[in-house]
Amino acid sequence: xxxxxxxxxxxxxxxxxxxxxxALLPLLHAIQAEVGWVPDxxxxxxxxxxxxxxxxxxxxxxxxxxxxREPAGRHIVKLCLAExxxxxxxxxxxxxxxxxxxxxxxxxxxxGRVSFEAVYCLGLCATGPNALVNDKPVSxxxxxxxxxxxxxxxx
Amino acid sequence: MTRAYVSCDxxxxxxxxxxxxxALAAAGCEVIRTGARGLFxxxxxxxxxxxxxxxxAFGPVEPEDVPAILDGTHPxxxxxxxxxxxxxxxxxxxxxxxxITDPLSMADYxxxxxxxxxxxxxxxxxxxVVDAVKASGLRGRGGxxxxxxxxxxxxxxxxxxxxxIVCNADEGDSGTFADRMLMEGDPYCLLxxxxxxxxxxxxxxxxxxxxxxxxxAIRALNAAIERAAPILAPLTVEVRVGAGAYxxxxxxxxxxxxxxxxxxxxxxxxxxxxxxxxGQPTVINNVLSLAAVPFILAExxxxxxxxxxxxxxxxxxxxxxxxxxxxxxxxxGFGITLGELVNAIGGGTExxxxxxxVQVGGPLGAxxxxxxxxxxxxxxxxxxxxxxxGHAGITVFDDSVDMAAMARFAMEFCAIESCGKCTPCRxxxxxxxxxxxxxxxxxxxxxxxxxxPQMRNAKVKHRSVDEEIGVLRDLCETMKFGxxxxxxxxxxxxxxxxxxxxxxxxxxxxxxxxxxx
Numbered sequence: 001x002x003x004x005x006x007x008x009x010x011x012x013x014x015x016x017x018x019x020x021x022x023a024l025l026p027l028l029h030a031i032q033a034e035v036g037w038v039p040d041x042x043x044x045x046x047x048x049x050x051x052x053x054x055x056x057x058x059x060x061x062x063x064x065x066x067x068x069r070e071p072a073g074r075h076i077v078k079l080c081l082a083e084x085x086x087x088x089x090x091x092x093x094x095x096x097x098x099x100x101x102x103x104x105x106x107x108x109x110x111x112g113r114v115s116f117e118a119v120y121c122l123g124l125c126a127t128g129p130n131a132l133v134n135d136k137p138v139s140x141x142x143x144x145x146x147x148x149x150x151x152x153x154x155x
Numbered sequence: 156m157t158r159a160y161v162s163c164d165x166x167x168x169x170x171x172x173x174x175x176x177x178a179l180a181a182a183g184c185e186v187i188r189t190g191a192r193g194l195f196x197x198x199x200x201x202x203x204x205x206x207x208x209x210x211x212a213f214g215p216v217e218p219e220d221v222p223a224i225l226d227g228t229h230p231x232x233x234x235x236x237x238x239x240x241x242x243x244x245x246x247x248x249x250x251x252x253x254x255i256t257d258p259l260s261m262a263d264y265x266x267x268x269x270x271x272x273x274x275x276x277x278x279x280x281x282x283x284v285v286d287a288v289k290a291s292g293l294r295g296r297g298g299x300x301x302x303x304x305x306x307x308x309x310x311x312x313x314x315x316x317x318x319x320i321v322c323n324a325d326e327g328d329s330g331t332f333a334d335r336m337l338m339e340g341d342p343y344c345l346l347x348x349x350x351x352x353x354x355x356x357x358x359x360x361x362x363x364x365x366x367x368x369x370x371x372a373i374r375a376l377n378a379a380i381e382r383a384a385p386i387l388a389p390l391t392v393e394v395r396v397g398a399g400a401y402x403x404x405x406x407x408x409x410x411x412x413x414x415x416x417x418x419x420x421x422x423x424x425x426x427x428x429x430x431x432x433x434g435q436p437t438v439i440n441n442v443l444s445l446a447a448v449p450f451i452l453a454e455x456x457x458x459x460x461x462x463x464x465x466x467x468x469x470x471x472x473x474x475x476x477x478x479x480x481x482x483x484x485x486x487x488g489f490g491i492t493l494g495e496l497v498n499a500i501g502g503g504t505e506x507x508x509x510x511x512x513v514q515v516g517g518p519l520g521a522x523x524x525x526x527x528x529x530x531x532x533x534x535x536x537x538x539x540x541x542x543x544x545g546h547a548g549i550t551v552f553d554d555s556v557d558m559a560a561m562a563r564f565a566m567e568f569c570a571i572e573s574c575g576k577c578t579p580c581r582x583x584x585x586x587x588x589x590x591x592x593x594x595x596x597x598x599x600x601x602x603x604x605x606x607x608p609q610m611r612n613a614k615v616k617h618r619s620v621d622e623e624i625g626v627l628r629d630l631c632e633t634m635k636f637g638x639x640x641x642x643x644x645x646x647x648x649x650x651x652x653x654x655x656x657x658x659x660x661x662x663x664x665x666x667x668x669x670x671x672x
Contacts, residue, residue, distance in 0.1 A: 021414070021415075021433060022395075022413050022414040022415035022433075023415060024415030024416075025395070025396070025397075025398055025412065025413075025415055026395070026396070028398070029367075029396060029398065050415075056416075059417050060415070060416065060417055063400065063417040063418060063574075064397075064398035064399055064400050064418070065398070065399035065400060066367050066397075066398035066399035067398060080329075082329030082330075082518070082568075083329040083330060083477065083514055083517075083518060083550050083561070083564070084329045084330045084476040084477040084548075084550045085329070086561070086564070087476075087477030087478040087550055087552045087553075087556070088477060088478055119368060119399075120327070120329065120401065120568065120571075120572075121327055121328065121329045121368065122165075122368050123165065123166075123326060123331070123332040123334075123335040123368065124165065124166045124169055124332065125329060125330045125331065125332055125474065125476030125477065125482070125548065125550065126166070126195040126196075126332070126474075126475065126476050126477075126479070126482025126483050127166055127170060127195045127198070127482065128477075130169065132368075135370065137165050137166075137168060137169035138169055139166060139169035139170050140170065
């Protein structure tokens with residue numbers, strides 16, 4: 001859902017970064033924190049607010065993995081697939097989570113309940129496999145912790 | 156009232172430290188949250204202060220263990236951590252305070268030798284500060300190993316309306332977490348290093364570029380900047396948050412990102428020290444480089460330089476990660492061998508199976524077999540062995556690892572994260588994945604690009620496995636010498652080292668339904 005007052009939201013947030021050099025990334029982060037994603041409709045508004053071309057803004061939004069171009073699920077499970085977690089057996093954890101959530105990695109469930117996403121390193125490399133569940137870090141993932149995560153995101 | 160110390164480091168919280176802190180508080184303790192001590196095998200960890208000020212450690216513990224911890228009967232009583240071999244063998248120059256103090260307490264920081272380096276620096280002329288950093292032999296701890304003092308000299312000598320200090324805290328390498336631990340556990344140390352750098356080169360503003368995957372570090376830094384602002388003045392510092400692009404750890408891509416652009420690498424020259432952020436002379440240093448500076452100024456460069464090996468002076472916060480028993484942060488002078496780190500300190504694998512490979516320096520680092528464990532931890536020695544120290548992360552794998560799958564992942568990761576500027580990296584990484592799939596028999600040879608009828612150089616016969624390996628090596632060569640930055644340039648390191656040291660994993664194995672990931 002694109003909020004009706006998107007232009008007001010973008011305008012208010014842009015004012016917060018007025019006069020700041022290189023304000024584009026902070027502004028996009030702020031929009032995503034407020035709206036949950038960066039709708040395409042926000043791109044011309046941001047461009048106008050920062051005196052950039054729409055192409056420049058589009059280029060930045062599409063370059064960085066963090067900026068969502070579609071709404072995310074109500075719950076977000078990010079699983080680390082980088083080397084140190086691979087060494088600690090994240091392969092089996094990914095399969096199990098994928099089965100239990102009924103989702104392949106990097107997809108959002110059709111009912112908008114949960115997004116299951118890959119992340120490459122959370123800096124918890126001595127205690128993997130690691131995940132971020134709604135921004136809360138969880139380490140040493142095992143069958144028991146997968147049960148807890150699945151219960152948490154079923155709501 | 157009993158005083159208890161519990162870490163608030165992201166890794167400790169991920170293991171349940173918050174619940175334990177709550178349980179201790181409910182039992183009537185005064186709970187002080189510190190940074191992480193650095194040995195995660197014993198986390199969640201509690202330290203109870205005795206009447207004479209010593210700390211008795213218990214770990215790993217659960218919230219229901221609190222009564223047994225408080226009456227001292229818990230079986231996981233470790234006692235004084237400083238006497239534990241893992242800690243007793245370390246030389247903590249940079250991480251001296253981490254895990255001991257409350258990260259945001261200015262009183263704690265000052266009481267533990269904080270701000271001494273800055274006071275010493277401000278008593279000196281800028282050139283004398285740069286000379287001290289040069290004399291310490293400090294080299295870029297982000298991985299490149301460039302002498303920090305020479306970088307500072309270049310910026311000091313430049314004349315410009317303004318100069319910047321940029322801290323690279325975009326620690327994206329898997330197997331590394333030292334930057335994160337320092338930012339969460341001792342943020343003032345980094346700020347002090349930045350203030351010294353500002354004084355040394357005449358910079359007025361600093362940026363800390365932190366990856367968005369480190370929310371705890373971002374919070375700690377913002378709080379620390381607010382509290383330390385009067386001491387840091389005239390230098391002002393702000394945090395900039397990345398947006399999930401690994402390539403932004405490359406210094407010029409990082410500058411583009413701060414400027415609000417796509418994180419694409421810049422060609423050098425001009426060097427950032429001459430034309431960096433917003434076109435002005437800029438010092439870009441890794442978190443660990445800047446955090447080493449307060450010690451150097453407070454204790455004297457000789458004290459730092461007397462530790463080390465060859466041209467690698469001082470200490471390196473080594474991170475033991477992956478399938479390793481004693482995973483964590485181990486700060487030690489250069490020269491210790493790789494085998495000592497993995498086996499003597501790390502205790503071998505956590506799974507109890509034999510070590511088969513270790514990757515040093517993150518996703519762009521080479522894989523080493525145990526036969527090379529006598530390599531001393533030193534920039535030059537690792538380069539000679541066909542690898543790199545990088546950010547000093549060591550990721551341990553046991554004998555269940557499929558090295559061809561790891562080589563494939565290196566290429567796949569490069570394809571995901573390439574900024575797109577250089578063709579060998581942008582396209583070569585994808586071709587690398589396809590070639591390894593064909594070597595492994597996971598993809599049909601007739602699907603090879605050059606087997607298409609419209610390709611003029613189509614071979615009459617499909618390539619054999621050996622020929623495919625030849626193509627892969629050729630591709631690595633092109634990426635190595637045809638890329639502007641380390642992402643395309645170093646991705647061949649893990650691939651070639653896997654090919655060289657573990658050829659049996661590339662032997663045309665039976666087709667896999669999907670390469671294991």
